[in-house]
Amino acid sequence: MSSDRYAIVREDLHRRYGQYFYARTIDELLDAAITSAEATAKVDTFLPVTVEREVSEILEERAEAKGRSGTPRPEVLFVCERNAGRSQLASAIMAQAVGDRVYVRSVGLNPVGGIDPQVIEVLEERGIPTGHLYQKEIVPRTVHRANVVVLLGVDEVPGIPADRVERWDIADPAGQPLEKVREIADAIEVQVKELLVELGKANAPAV
Template sequence: MIDKFAIVREDLHRRYGHAFDAATIDRIVDEAIDENKDAKIADFVPVMVERDASERLHELAESGGKGANSRKEILYVCERNAGRSQLAAALTHALAGEKVVYRSVGLHPTGGINPQVLQVLTERGIDHGFLYQKGIVPRVVHASDVVVLMGVDEVPGVPGQRTVKWDVEDPEGKDIAVVRAIADQVEGKVRGLLAELGVS
């Protein structure tokens, strides 16, 4: 049986895991599920559960002095998830660590991660061992705080509170000097976005 609340749990663990242990988050989700189980429109139950559980976690964090705000989430999107979005993800990890949640995806992930992108990250001492190519999994309930589009116009089925477009050249087929310049540009944009989100 498919757990229709799995995405809700995943999202809340990711956003509040810095403030609460897994058991506490699961307990609050379970309580919200129980309270909404008799809703007339079953399809809306996951939405209501996430809303209610998120509000309770926020209030609990605030009252406990743990920092009420959930971690901001950024979704980086490019065509193949091979270059630009991977650069952005690695740079976000290097600059913000666990202070922000980030993901990178591609509309049509193919060909593996650009080796020159990995080389440039290595030159800068930036970890890239966690990177891998991935496609889009539409998420009905969850919306990132910011969806960053690089070289694509839209991302069907992926909601976001705010969508921005970055005009960044595709590193595919470019020589290493150009890829370094692209990395500089992406780093500047990532730093600016993190500052906007209040992540230091």
């Protein structure tokens, strides 16, 4: 089964419906639609568009049946050089604070070398899950706008439209002692909380 060509489709479906359905439910519907479409299509040029429309209709019907809507959540994208330290801290801290009410992502301009082990340690000290974290590169987008793109130690704005771009003056945890990484995480948490207030998402996530 082809996967890369559907990566953006998968991302958009999770962005729109992830607050209403388990991730595995979305993935299973998408994978089934991909398998069916690729088995029957004579021309596959527009399959990603066709598949996204089909799965969106299914999820929209299910959401409406529950009195919900597939309106996209606010999206915040954190960007640093390697997606190894600051952007991972920021995205993990925000996701923990807000639950699924904001779609949070992090990417790197040059994502190499693995996530900083001390960043993982500091997150785990705070009770923040880390098993799902991995380094990600930027996939240029034109089909939607992020609400906020936050640049951490980089000047280059990624190829993703945004309502606004912020630059946070946060130290790089690379090579720092553990206590300094804890201070960096504290500074990031302050910024995250301020941004969530601005987005109207500062209250505790629903349970």
